[in-house]
Amino acid sequence: MKLNKTKYLNKLNLTLFAVVFAAIGSYVIINSFAATTPVGKANLWIDTTGGTCVHNTSTVGGDYIDNQACGSMQAAIAACTPGDTIRMKSGNYTSEPAITSVKASPGCTIIGGDGGTTTVNSISPKGAWFEIQNVSVTGSVSFEDVGNGLPNHVTFRNVNAAQPSFWDGGDNISWIGGKIGPYSLQPQSYNGCFNIQGAPNPMTNITLDGLDISGCTRSASRISAGDHTEVIRLNEGIDNLIIRNTTFNNEDVNSACIFFGSTGAGPAAEKNITVENNWFGSGCNVTYDGNLGSAGDVCSGYTFSFNTSTSNSPGSFTHSNNNTLVYCKMTNVVVRGNLLKSGSSVCWTGSNYGSGATYDHNVWINGSNINCGTNSGDKTIASGGFAGTDFHINSGSGALDIPGLGNCPATDKDGDTRPQGAGCDAGADEYQSGTTPTPKPGDTNNDNVVNIIDLSTLLSKWNTNYSAADFNKDNTVNIFDLSILLSNYGK
Secondary structure (H helix, E strand, O other): OOOOOHHHHHHHHHHHHHHHHHHHEEEHHHHHHHHOOOOOOEOOOOOOOOOOOOOOOOOOOEEOOHHEEEOHHHHHHHHOOOOEEEEOEEEEOEEEEEEEEOOOOOOOEEEEOOOEEEOOOOEEEEEEEEEEEEEEEEEEEEEEOOOOOOEEEEEEOOOOEEEEEEOEEEEEEEEEOOOOOOOOOOEOOOOOOEEEEOOOOOOOEEEEEEEEEEEEOOHHOOOOOOOOEEEEEEEOOOEEEEEOOOOOEEEOOOEEEEEOOOOOOOOOOOOOEEEOEEOOOOOOOEEEEOOOOOOOEEEEEEEOOOEEEOOOOOOOOOOOOOOOOOOOOOEEEEEOEEEEOOOOOOOOOOOOOOOOOOOOOOOOEEOOOOOOOEOOEEEEOOOOEOOOOOOOEOOOOOOOOOOOOOOOOEOOOOEEEEEOOOOOOOOOOOOOOOOOOOOOOOOOOOOOOHHHHHHHHHOOOOOOHHHHHOOOOOOOOOOHHHHHHOOOOOO
């Protein structure tokens, strides 16, 4: 009897897949029950009912013990020592209006989400040296001045919030990952969906990295009043701000993604601003200026580089400061390596413009906006060559390997190494030769196939916020991500 090789292999594959699926099912069932118990160890624990707030002095910390938990972030921070890990059981917490930590380096780290969602009403950080991870905030996130020093060395990591505000001073403040919005702006002055203002005390060394900002809109009353929308609003007193690897999408049409303004209360105009590797999708203009600074101020050190704008809104990277209320002179402006849709502009013009701007190697899609300065290496292309509906480009894009375009960021918006070819690619995406620019759903290691390696990775990262296995971007690797992987297995 002859063995039909094809049928045999098909049967074998089905058998193996059935075994794998059964194993996965067992794993998921077991871990679904395990998800109700805390993950990891900590020096301090927080739960909604609280307890005696006992500190575990072990280097790695201990397991959760119900009656030894703290009842709030502030209680845990008060009990922590530098280098401690604090874990929050999932649940809905009462308001945390003031979280004070005046600690020494390396500070205290608060981690939410022990297999579920950790939600707090508000966070108002004060003091220094602490980090908050994996928390959703339903109300406000705001900084406050304190008598014993301005907030410094504070990090938000994978924190979701509707309308954060950094007001009135701080140093070394970072927001890395997480979702901002949706938020509907009401009629009020000097307000955006994300506000940063160094007045009367300066804000220095601020980093916004890898945020997903979406749904910043105006209320009906604000639309009828003719008020505009600011997604990120920057006011005076800011020095050394980086906005990178961030998505702006589904915002209010003709609003400002990044607005440079002034309340008149600050010590100086904004300076040393870097905007790179960002994707400006539907809705807002990329940049817009308001009433910058006071008479004699110098707005220096503005860099807009390697961003992609697929928005139909005009005015990308525009500073038209002939407003009589604009006083600061622009110096050391660099606009380079951006991929811009037709109708965009990169001109910084006007009677108060100043001097010292450099425009080079910007690429326009089906446009003719090469009209600022010497424009070294600028070009227009017929289409963006996008692989999908976002910022990723394909092998046929005219934005690839731009001659003379060097000094690109070490990585692109996805974290892929730059450059990959003969030169840097314009925009936020560096095309990966031989791979699909947009990763396959279920492909954790970007090798262009969904297989047992990806399955193993997903299972090893179960109930964590590991981004490569979090396919639906809900900040937790769970059954929904497993379903996506299985539906694409073998592709």
